[in-house]
Amino acid sequence: xxxxxxxxxxxxxxxxxxxxxxxxxxxxxxxxxxxxxxxxxxxxxxxxxxxxxxxxxxxxxxxxxxxxxxxxxxxxxxxxxxxxxxxxxxxxxxxxxxxxxxxxxxxxxxxxxxxxxxxxxxxxxxxxxxxxxxxxxxxxxxxxxxxxxxxxxxxxxxxxxxxxxxxxxxxxxxxxxxxxxxxxxxxxxxxxxxxxxxxxxxxxxxxxxxxxxxxxxxxxxxxxxxxxxxxxxxxxxxxxxxxxxxxxxxxxxxxxxxxxxxxxxxxxxxxxxxxxxxxxxxxxxxxxxxxxxxxxxxxxxxxxxxxxxxxxxxxxxxxxxxxxxxxxxxxxxxxxxxxxxxxxxxxxxxxxxxxxxxxxxxxxxxxxxxxxxxxxxxxxxxxxxxxxxxxxxxxxxxxxxxxxxxxxxxxxxxxxx
Amino acid sequence: xxxxxxxxxxxxxxxxxxxxxxxxxxxxxxxxxxxxxxxxxxxxxxxxxxxxxxxxxxxxxxxxxxxxxxxxxxxxxxxxxxxxxxxxxxxxxxxxxxxxxxxxxxxxxxxxxxxxxxxxxxxxxxxxxxxxxxxxxxxxxxxxxxxxxxxxxxxxxxxxxxxxxxxxxxxxxxxxxxxxxxxxxxxxxxxxxxxxxxxxxxxxxxxxxxxxxxxxxxxxxxxxxxxxxxxxxxxxxxxxxxxxxxxxxxxxxxxxxxxxxxxxxxxxxxxxxxxx
Amino acid sequence: xxxxxxxxxxxxxxxxxxxxxxxxxxxxxxxxxxxxxxxxxxxxxxxxxxxxxxxxxxxxxxxxxxxxxxxxxxxxxxxxxxxxxxxxxxxxxxxxxxxxxxxxxxxxxxxxxxxxxxxxxxxxxxxxxxxxxxxxxxxxxxxxxxxxxxxxxxxxxxxxxxxxxxxxxxxxxxxxxxxxxxxxxxxxxxxxxxxxxxxxxxxxxxxxxxxxxxxxxxxxxxxxxxxxxxxxxxxxxxxxxxxxxxxxxxxxxxxxxxxxxxxxxxxxxxxxxxxxxxxxxxxxxxxxxxxxxxxxxxxxxx
Numbered sequence: 001x002x003x004x005x006x007x008x009x010x011x012x013x014x015x016x017x018x019x020x021x022x023x024x025x026x027x028x029x030x031x032x033x034x035x036x037x038x039x040x041x042x043x044x045x046x047x048x049x050x051x052x053x054x055x056x057x058x059x060x061x062x063x064x065x066x067x068x069x070x071x072x073x074x075x076x077x078x079x080x081x082x083x084x085x086x087x088x089x090x091x092x093x094x095x096x097x098x099x100x101x102x103x104x105x106x107x108x109x110x111x112x113x114x115x116x117x118x119x120x121x122x123x124x125x126x127x128x129x130x131x132x133x134x135x136x137x138x139x140x141x142x143x144x145x146x147x148x149x150x151x152x153x154x155x156x157x158x159x160x161x162x163x164x165x166x167x168x169x170x171x172x173x174x175x176x177x178x179x180x181x182x183x184x185x186x187x188x189x190x191x192x193x194x195x196x197x198x199x200x201x202x203x204x205x206x207x208x209x210x211x212x213x214x215x216x217x218x219x220x221x222x223x224x225x226x227x228x229x230x231x232x233x234x235x236x237x238x239x240x241x242x243x244x245x246x247x248x249x250x251x252x253x254x255x256x257x258x259x260x261x262x263x264x265x266x267x268x269x270x271x272x273x274x275x276x277x278x279x280x281x282x283x284x285x286x287x288x289x290x291x292x293x294x295x296x297x298x299x300x301x302x303x304x305x306x307x308x309x310x311x312x313x314x315x316x317x318x319x320x321x322x323x324x325x326x327x328x329x330x331x332x333x334x335x336x337x338x339x340x341x342x343x344x345x346x347x348x349x350x351x352x353x354x355x356x357x358x359x360x361x362x363x364x365x366x367x368x369x370x371x372x373x374x375x376x377x378x379x380x381x382x383x384x385x386x387x388x389x390x391x392x393x394x395x396x397x398x399x400x401x402x403x404x405x406x407x408x409x410x411x412x413x414x415x416x417x
Numbered sequence: 418x419x420x421x422x423x424x425x426x427x428x429x430x431x432x433x434x435x436x437x438x439x440x441x442x443x444x445x446x447x448x449x450x451x452x453x454x455x456x457x458x459x460x461x462x463x464x465x466x467x468x469x470x471x472x473x474x475x476x477x478x479x480x481x482x483x484x485x486x487x488x489x490x491x492x493x494x495x496x497x498x499x500x501x502x503x504x505x506x507x508x509x510x511x512x513x514x515x516x517x518x519x520x521x522x523x524x525x526x527x528x529x530x531x532x533x534x535x536x537x538x539x540x541x542x543x544x545x546x547x548x549x550x551x552x553x554x555x556x557x558x559x560x561x562x563x564x565x566x567x568x569x570x571x572x573x574x575x576x577x578x579x580x581x582x583x584x585x586x587x588x589x590x591x592x593x594x595x596x597x598x599x600x601x602x603x604x605x606x607x608x609x610x611x612x613x614x615x616x617x618x619x620x621x622x623x624x625x626x627x628x629x630x631x632x633x634x635x636x637x638x639x640x641x642x643x644x645x646x647x648x649x650x651x652x653x654x655x656x657x658x659x660x661x662x663x664x665x666x667x668x669x670x671x672x673x674x675x676x677x678x679x680x681x682x683x684x685x686x687x688x689x690x691x692x693x
Numbered sequence: 694x695x696x697x698x699x700x701x702x703x704x705x706x707x708x709x710x711x712x713x714x715x716x717x718x719x720x721x722x723x724x725x726x727x728x729x730x731x732x733x734x735x736x737x738x739x740x741x742x743x744x745x746x747x748x749x750x751x752x753x754x755x756x757x758x759x760x761x762x763x764x765x766x767x768x769x770x771x772x773x774x775x776x777x778x779x780x781x782x783x784x785x786x787x788x789x790x791x792x793x794x795x796x797x798x799x800x801x802x803x804x805x806x807x808x809x810x811x812x813x814x815x816x817x818x819x820x821x822x823x824x825x826x827x828x829x830x831x832x833x834x835x836x837x838x839x840x841x842x843x844x845x846x847x848x849x850x851x852x853x854x855x856x857x858x859x860x861x862x863x864x865x866x867x868x869x870x871x872x873x874x875x876x877x878x879x880x881x882x883x884x885x886x887x888x889x890x891x892x893x894x895x896x897x898x899x900x901x902x903x904x905x906x907x908x909x910x911x912x913x914x915x916x917x918x919x920x921x922x923x924x925x926x927x928x929x930x931x932x933x934x935x936x937x938x939x940x941x942x943x944x945x946x947x948x949x950x951x952x953x954x955x956x957x958x959x960x961x962x963x964x965x966x967x968x969x970x971x972x973x974x975x976x977x978x979x980x981x982x983x984x985x986x987x988x989x990x991x992x993x994x995x
Contacts, residue, residue: 027635033646058634061646070538070958073747074631078546082634092962151956170887184853184942240831242853242942294826366585381639382745385960389766391942394720396855426743429795436792437809440872443824444812506717522722524985529729531977535954536970539748540732557968563728566721575918594818595713624817639759641817648823651798657827671815679808686880 024314027056027082028301031065040331048322050311053314058082069381076100076304083315085180087133087302089124089377095302096127102303104131105286107316111323116341117295118364120299124377133229133302137328137337139263140289140356141295141372142195145250146270150177150259158285162199162229165288168409169236179236181258183244188376190340193230193391199289200226203368206293210373213383217409219357226395227402234395240394253282253296262287264297264375268336268352277350278334286359295361296357297375386412431473451662458657474658475666478647482663485643489623489670492554492639496561497618502616503562504569509599511570512577513585519664522576528588537564538631542577545632557632557639561622568621569614576610577603613685616678620671701931714736733974739967746961757968767954767969770947773859778927779868779949780863785917785923788867789874796875797882810872818869818929822936825865826852831956849851858938862946866933870926874919881915949973 026048028403032041045055060068065086075081076098087095095101108114108131114122117135120324125133144165146158151168154175159165169179178254182188200208201222209223217223241249250270261267271282286293303319306312321327328339332350336358346354365368371377376384390412396406435516442464450458451474453467511523541560542551580603588598629639644667648660675682743753761767792810796803813821828834831850839847851857885908893903931950934940940947942953949969957966 027633033649056635057645061649062632062643066955066959067645067649070954071631074542074957075536075634076747078542078551080546080551091746091961098747185939186941186943239850240853243826245939267573381959381961385955385962392941392943393765396941396945401438415763428716428796429798429800433792433800433806435794437806440813440868441811443828443868446828447824455975460950483698483724488978493914504723507721510714510718516715522718522725523820525725525730526721526983527921528987529725530921531928531974531981532729533931533950533973534954535929535931535950535957537728537732538958544727563724570721571921592712595717620815626817626938627872628817636750641819645819655824658909660823665825668816668820672812675812675815676808679811682811683807683876683880686876687883 023052024310025054029058029082029085033061040334081304085300101132136299139297159288178258181252182237183251184242186388189395195287223406280346293368295374382416474662478663480642481647485640489639500565506575507570511574609685612681744963770952788871792875793878814873818932858946881912
């Protein structure tokens with residue numbers, strides 16, 4: 001707690017603001033309700049309150065923000081949206097089109113956001129050329145988490161290609177381990193699907209398929225190959241996976257029941273919370289075949305238009321605070337992600353985060369940086385939902401035909417356009 | 418003659434006891450689990466006795482949801498009382514003062530019992546916003562009164578229909594007015610149905626999640642929303658003992674009401690609520 | 694019964710008295726018209742628009758309904774509701790009646806047993822769903838328990854089996870509601886004239902026969918109430934599905950209420966969600982209205 005209060009003093013000094021002036025209220029809708037997330041959210045609250053503002057916490061947990069989105073829509077319809085809400089990717093554009101989001105250009109300019117943030121992030125945070133949201137962190141989705149001890153026992157080697165991945169899975173299976181810990185929820189099925197797609201299609205075709213929604217790529221033989229790989233992978237998942245939470249799957253890798261898990265870097269917070277060390281107790285590898293690519297998932301707070309000037313001030317202070325280096329460090333170390341500021345000092349982060357940052361910068365330069373589909377960064381929530389339905393249905397039907405699934409995928413995406 | 422009878426008595430008791438076990442097991446498991454340590458949960462099975470009883474789950478759970486307990490009280494009590502009063506008056510009119518269209522109204526109301534509430538979320542929140550009640554407990558009370566009305570009216574109407582018209586007709590000839598008849602004649606004999614209505618409404622409103630999550634925020638959230646926030650973790654290990662303890666805390670008031678007032682519930686039903 | 698016939702003199706006070714019932718009912722009537730039927734109408738309108746994230750009013754005709762028709766998930770959800778609703782209502786009625794009849798045999802400690810049957814109704818669907826999700830979990834619950842107890846080959850994995858997951862929902866829902874049905878029927882049985890039963894017994898009819906032929910048929914209104922409440926619960930079982938399976942595995946245990954909620958609120962397909970809501974209401978209407986009509990008509994002739 002001491003570190004937090006010192007950090008908050010530093011931030012409020014940096015703000016060069018008298019502590020009591022212009023006190024407003026910010027209501028923040030988010031779904032950071034547990035463990036490390038909650039600690040991170042509490043820190044943000046403290047930092048904002050230290051600037052004299054009132055923080056009205058509006059936490060709605062459940063289903064990766066599904067419940068929160070329902071609440072946000074009803075609040076917007078009632079003409080009373082919160083000051084800030086956790087909204088991601090293309091959905092920011094949808095809210096922007098409704099004319100509900102506030103203009104943050106002034107804060108952005110004062111704090112040099114254009115220089116701090118990578119261009120892909122800037123694009124996502126703007127609507128019609130104006131900043132309407134502030135990014136909080138960058139998650140990488142295409143990670144493979146392995147338990148080296150289990151790998152050693154099974155005589156498997158950490159895979160770098162899809163073929164090696166399946167070979168390792170086979171060895172783990174033969175040694176009596178569960179090869180792949182997986183939770184059978186639509187978003188997890190799609191996370192695995194997305195990583196396979198990135199590996200098989202490569203970043204360029206991935207972009208064509210899931211950002212441009214190009215039908216010829218969606219129905220291509222490569223896409224059939226993705227589904228075939230998914231079917232093969234399914235054979236290495238245990239029968240009880242349906243409905244399992246991702247963190248229960250992580251725990252299975254942790255306690256040596258399973259060898260690997262395909263999951264974004266929020267899985268790291270589980271390992272960290274259990275006191276495990278990256279590199280020795282567990283290893284993080286880019287998902288086999290996706291080295292050099294980076295499927296990103298950015299949490300961001302979109303700001304809604306407010307009428308009260310004091311509250312607007314509080315809202316701007318919140319936006320500024322989110323990008324302060326101190327908060328970026330604290331928040332991301334708790335959440336497993338990397339800071340969204342490119343100039344952040346990474347020396348106090350663990351090996352996985354450091355690697356992630358290097359890969360991010362590299363991928364940003366060579367086109368390997370791609371938005372995650374499973375986490376609502378690539379396409380709007382209706383395309384995402386359509387993909388979820390097809391993928392999860394395919395995943396749960398052992399007799400499904402990959403050829404047909406690719407056709408269904410294209411048709412489903414077509415239907416919601 | 419006595420022997421076969423006692424045999425069938427044994428069969429009846431055996432069936433009832435088996436049924437009791439089935440009904441009780443989930444509660445027993447929840448209780449046992451709430452007193453176990455996370456370690457114990459992982460290694461033991463559902464019905465295994467806790468190695469050590471620990472209250473840590475309950476303490477943590479109270480930390481998480483305790484503060485919202487009173488919000489639920491503040492929402493539930495007025496909503497239950499108001500909707501019961503409205504239901505009683507509506508039921509009284511529908512049973513004793515029928516007029517052209519009152520049956521149609523009753524039909525419309527009954528159909529309302531089947532409305533999936535998800536349908537009304539958006540228009541209702543628009544209305545609440547227009548009324549300036551967004552994010553207040555009063556707004557939530559209003560919503561519960563409106564959407565609880567169908568059932569409360571149904572209860573009272575069905576109860577009053579079974580009361581002989583002659584009573585009311587005689588009072589009317591004596592010159593007693595609308596409210597006099599209600600207050601002097603019907604109300605005193607309404608205790609059973611009032612109990613049914615109060616218990617039903619209390620359970621419905623206390624257990625509501627959908628309206629609570631949509632129409633309340635932050636400090637005004639009811640306990641069910643807090644429970645959801647606690648149980649639906651997106652990071653962090655699952656602490657089933659805390660989850661179960663929190664679920665017990667959230668469910669305790671309604672459980673107590675059913676256990677203590679259950680017999681009034683049945684008495685009320687017997688007294689006529691179930692006569693269509 | 695006619696209230697108007699009683700009042701022949703028309704003083705202002707009488708006029709007020711005559712209008713009072715209508716005045717008392719008026720606010721409720723207004724609320725019902727706006728809060729139920731107005732909102733339904735609004736949803737009906739939305740189902741003909743291209744609304745996505747938020748309501749808009751650009752007309753697309755029947756396009757949303759056509760998309761619903763082509764949507765595999767919608768058909769799964771609809772079939773599930775039929776299966777779930779039918780089984781849930783049927784089994785709850787059978788168990789409820791059976792327990793009520795058994796309890797009606799002058800049982801010792803009846804009050805205590807009754808409370809045990811009734812208490813699940815006090816719990817919210819969320820709690821019920823959470824508890825049963827755990828009980829039926831193949832790796833942790835009953836499945837594991839029985840294997841721990843030495844029943845090696847035992848396998849109970851309905852919760853993760855797409856073809857059987859709906860039955861898990863039925864189990865949990867029946868557990869929650871059958872006690873309430875029992876209470877309704879027990880109340881009904883207490884109102885049955887005991888002399889009829891005794892007379893039939895003297896005639897030599899067996900007890901099960903008496904119940905089947907004489908007692909239960911006289912409980913028509915109770916069936917009506919039970920059916921009303923059970924269908925109400927079946928349609929609202931959103932909470933149960935959400936907390937128990939979240940529609941999974943895949944979307945094998947999806948229900949129309951879940952479908953509607955997901956599309957309206959999380960997927961930004963408000964038009965499609967509205968269309969599904971209207972079809973749901975239409976189905977309820979088709980089943981319910983003839984029934985309500987006959988019930989209410991019957992009452993008027995009493």
